[in-house]
Structure formats: C-alpha cells, structure tokens
Amino acid sequence: MTRIDLHDARGAEQYREDVLRVWTDAFGAVDCAHDWRTTVWDRHRSRAGYRLATAHDAERLVGFAWGLGTVDDPSSPAVRLYLGCGWRKLGKQSVTDQVMGKVLDG
Structure with a gap:
C-alpha cells in the first residue's frame, strides 16, 4: 500500500536523492546533479510555504509533488x-x- 506524507522545507531535505531518482524517471536525466540541487531543489525549498508530498511503496519513494x-x-x-x-x-x-x-x- 502506498503511503503519502507531507513535509516542510526542512523535513524535505532527507528525500533529496530519492526525489532526484524519481525526477529522472519523470523528466529525464539532469545534466549535473549538483546544479539540479542548487538551482531547482534548494531554490524551491527556500520559498515561503514550500511543501513536499512524498508517496512511498514500502520504503521506496515512488512519487512526489512539491510547490506552492x-x-x-x-x-x-x-x-x-x-x-x-x-x-x-x-x-x-x-x-x-x-x-x-x-x-x-x-
């Protein structure tokens, strides 16, 4: 069964690498993981009101959504x-x- 959880910016940090893996499945490989972390992940998490929803099947992240x-x-x-x-x-x-x-x- 899939579990859905909601995280604020601080709580989202622990999911960075798993989100990048699912991101790659959804949008294709990023050119540089470091650039993705700083220009997408960190920039979005720094915005007021940011939330990340994670979907886990057992312990594996299978989906996510974030934004405002x-x-x-x-x-x-x-x-x-x-x-x-x-x-x-x-x-x-x-x-x-x-x-x-x-x-x-x-």
Missing part, C-alpha cells in the same frame, strides 16, 4: 509551460489555485 500552488488560469505562462511538458490539472488547491502534476505510467 499554480494559479488556475490557462493563460498563465507557468500553466502553459507545465501543460506543454505533459502536466495536467490534478485538482483545486483553493478558489484561485490548482494542483498540477505529471502522471507516469507503470
């Missing part, structure tokens, strides 16, 4: 970018924000 919410507006540049990368709307976070993600097969 995305405005529910199809004309938003961020929304257009995510849709172009194969993401989709997964649900509403608030009246104005949505949760977006990429669902992997298998």
Whole structure:
C-alpha cells in the first residue's frame, strides 16, 4: 500500500536523492546533479510555504509533488509551460489555485 506524507522545507531535505531518482524517471536525466540541487531543489525549498508530498511503496519513494500552488488560469505562462511538458490539472488547491502534476505510467 502506498503511503503519502507531507513535509516542510526542512523535513524535505532527507528525500533529496530519492526525489532526484524519481525526477529522472519523470523528466529525464539532469545534466549535473549538483546544479539540479542548487538551482531547482534548494531554490524551491527556500520559498515561503514550500511543501513536499512524498508517496512511498514500502520504503521506496515512488512519487512526489512539491510547490506552492499554480494559479488556475490557462493563460498563465507557468500553466502553459507545465501543460506543454505533459502536466495536467490534478485538482483545486483553493478558489484561485490548482494542483498540477505529471502522471507516469507503470
């Protein structure tokens, strides 16, 4: 059975390498793991309100989601970018924000 947990920025740190492994499965290999850590992982975790949701099957990380919410507006540049990368709307976070993600097969 899959377990879902929610972590703040400090609690998320322990999942960095596991998230990178799943990230690679979802988005492809990163050019430089160190650059990914500093320009993506650390930068995003430093933002106020950051949350990481982890999905574990037994002890193995099988999925994750993080962020602050995305405005529910199809004309938003961020929304257009995510849709172009194969993401989709997964649900509403608030009246104005949505949760977006990429669902992997298998």
